[in-house]
Amino acid sequence: MKMVSKPGPGKKQLQNILEGLADVRAEVGWFPSARYPDGTSVAHVAVVQEFGHGPIPPRPFMRPTITEKAPKWKITMQSEVKKLANGFNMVQVMTILAAIVEGDIAKKITSIKSPPLKQSTIDRRFHSRKGSVSTKPLVDTRLMFDSLTSVVEKKQ
Numbered sequence: 001m002k003m004v005s006k007p008g009p010g011k012k013q014l015q016n017i018l019e020g021l022a023d024v025r026a027e028v029g030w031f032p033s034a035r036y037p038d039g040t041s042v043a044h045v046a047v048v049q050e051f052g053h054g055p056i057p058p059r060p061f062m063r064p065t066i067t068e069k070a071p072k073w074k075i076t077m078q079s080e081v082k083k084l085a086n087g088f089n090m091v092q093v094m095t096i097l098a099a100i101v102e103g104d105i106a107k108k109i110t111s112i113k114s115p116p117l118k119q120s121t122i123d124r125r126f127h128s129r130k131g132s133v134s135t136k137p138l139v140d141t142r143l144m145f146d147s148l149t150s151v152v153e154k155k156q
Contacts, residue, residue: 034147061108098150
């Protein structure tokens with residue numbers, strides 16, 4: 001942990017904030033327990049959708065969300081850190097921020113419309129389920145959307 005070297009009245013408060021951040025771990029995404037019925041990891045499917053693989057074209061949602069929302073997240077973090085003076089702790093602050101990040105990623109997933117699904121994919125889903133299927137990319141079963149989560153914990 002680096003020490004704050006800039007003098008001034010906020011030095012101690014800033015040092016405490018930095019130390020608090022070093023003690024907290026926040027993750028947003030898909031964890032090992034998130035699996036499709038056939039056992040496939042949802043995190044694996046998310047990576048394939050993000051970058052594409054073989055015949056599956058990329059449908060990025062993580063990288064664009066980070067690019068678009070990082071400035072907002074920074075402002076939110078600056079605002080939330082002020083709550084430390086009112087009795088909040090860093091886990092509470094990071095939980096708020098992680099929930100916002102999670103929501104922004106989920107919103108991006110539901111906004112993806114292209115590239116559209118191939119007709120063969122739609123046909124295969126229709127025939128395997130004997131009923132209507134979504135033609136919208138990334139939300140067919142909603143499992144990727146529904147299992148997106150965040151975890152914030154104090155490091156041991």
